[in-house]
Amino acid sequence: MKSYQLIHQLISLVEELEAENHSREVSIQDFTGFLLNKVGDPTGNNINNEVRFGNSDTTALDIAYQLDNNISRLFVFMGRYAKSYIKKALEGTSLQTTEDFTALAILLTHNHLSKSELISHNLQEKTSGTEVIRRLIASGLVRQWDDVKDKRSKHIAITAEGKGLLFSVFEHTSYVGKIITGKLTVAEKFTLQYLLQKLESFHLEHYEKKTILNKEDLKRIASETIPA
Structure with missing residues (x-):
């Protein structure tokens, strides 16, 4: 039974309680209260259930499984999964990277932007x-022109071809969205969205x-994030 170790740990915790x-x-x-206290204790031992990690350096494992570090690591993995899925959704198009797609999608929602504004967004x-x-300009998906007031600045906007391409791939990127959220319930998705939006505002x-x-x-900045 794959869950035997977890069951053994739960029994041990019940005995401790x-x-x-x-x-x-x-x-x-x-x-429940006892378990939450255990999980929430930053000095407590974490269980290594990460298939990528070995057990040759317990100090490194303790660092990796500190709560904040573990969340950061999972964020990195989620980003890599998402990037690989989006890359597949873009196969057969002139969009080479996820950044190409997101830049074009941002332009779709604006009449025009300066280059620096798009890069920032x-x-x-x-x-x-x-x-x-x-790349987007070379592919005919975006057009650019000089700023009337500042010749050094360029404005860019999505073309009709760019719009057509985006709407053709939206179906597949929607599949990506469903895959990324996995088998979370609707309630879990709303909770996750709330927490991610809170983090997005901070960053x-x-x-x-x-x-x-x-x-x-x-x-x-790290010292300033410590809860009061």
Whole structure:
């Protein structure tokens, strides 16, 4: 049975709870509170259920399974899964990367943007963002023109061809959305959406204000996120 280890751990936890309560019979409510306290203890030992990790360095595992680090690692994995799915949805089109797709989708919702605005909205560095725009223009999916007031600035907008391409791939990217959320219930999806939106608001503010530029900024911002 694949869940044997988990069952053994639960039994051990029940025994620990009973020992704390001596002869009093404990309830499911007691165990729920006890378990949440265990899970929420940042100094507690975490269970290694990550198939990618071995067990040759317990110190590294303890670091990886610290709550914040574990969430960050899972975010990275989710992003990679999503990127691979979107890449498949774009097969057979002139869109080469997920950034090409998201840039074009952003332009679809604006009459026009400056290049720098699009790069910022697409959360990209200037160099990589400029390359994405160059590809879209070369493919005829985006057009550009000089800013009337500032000749150094270029404005860009999606073309009819770009709109047609986007709507042709939306069906497949919708499949991607359903796959990414897996078998979560509707209630779980709403909860996840709420939490992700809360995180998006936090990170977008730091991104727009450029508050994290080096290691010292990482340390400073991290210290400010500790709950009171």
